[in-house]
Amino acid sequence: MAAPIKIFHNPDCGTSRNTLALIRNTGQEPEIIEYLKNPPTAEVLADMIQQAGLSVHEAIRQNVTPYETLQLAERDLSDAELIALMVQHPLLINRPFVVTERGVKLCRPSELVLDLLTQPQLKAFRKEDGELVINEHGQRVN
Template structure:
């Protein structure tokens, strides 16, 4: 089985919940703390291509130098935006998960369920108390 990779920030609740959901499927992923070990420009380009999105779609604004850098201006090219992420990895939205079934920005964290090759092994509740997986390992319906 191909290794699951997660570009993770341990200070982020969504990232922690996503990592916990991966582990709840019985898999120990390769955890890449992207603030300590940022992806290269080529890796970023591949991740973004695999997700089928634009660089702007993976930019994080909250708690980053986004506004100070003026990144909301439309004149920045995709390559320039990649350079900014390279200089300031905190600009990268997280978590990004790579599995044999696809690459996804997992916001909300349960988006990871669509690309996990293994089913959930048991109940799972997010840090905030939201129940996501029931005791049978099945996704909880929103109205429950």
């Protein structure tokens, strides 16, 4: 049996909703972690960032109020300090992170999740904005 899929999800985010829909499009149901309500621990977050091959700065959302209010651009903080702030203010965590047996990715754009899934049978899929991701033959577009 395949390891469970986890998505660190924000239901108010279109990219996160599209990523979740793409996972479900393969017939799989992930474990959904609404990270704004249940943020990961500092250790889990640091591990996901490292496994995704990102820097901590690449995993921080910079266009949100906590980033500006805390003046993070002007501060010289360590990775550990930044991760602690991300856990304290989960809106700072870029999303969605997806964890599968094939690895961890920050799925922006949402179709990056397809690289993490093992289900070969893909059904036609369009994003919420109408962009075609998988055609009627089950093939990725792009």
